[in-house]
Amino acid sequence: MPRRNGAQQRAQVAFGEEPLDDATLLKSLDDWQEAKDELKPYKNAFSAINKTTKALIEQKELPDGVYRAGRFIITLKEAEESHIEFDRASRRSPRIKLAKT
DSSP: OBOTTSOBOOOOOOTTOOOOOOHHHHHHHHHHHHHHHHHHHHHHHHHHHHHHHHHHHHHTOOOSEEEEETTEEEEEOOOOOOOOOOOOOOOOOOOOOOOOO
């Protein structure tokens, strides 16, 4: 957002945030956000169709087994309730989100 004197105004940086002024990274992040935005309607459509299709399968009340429906193979297997304990290895993974402007 330009200021009145023509200087470029920088977005407010919150406490603990450090600005990264790397043109290659910024371009990549813009491309990442654009690709993510383009996927959203497809993910929403798939989610709705996935829910409907699985509900139709469940309505058939089929026992566990493997079934063929045209070109699709459907596997039904009850996952019994269980308690699971596990260790998580130390890791570091970048998390990216769009800043509110």
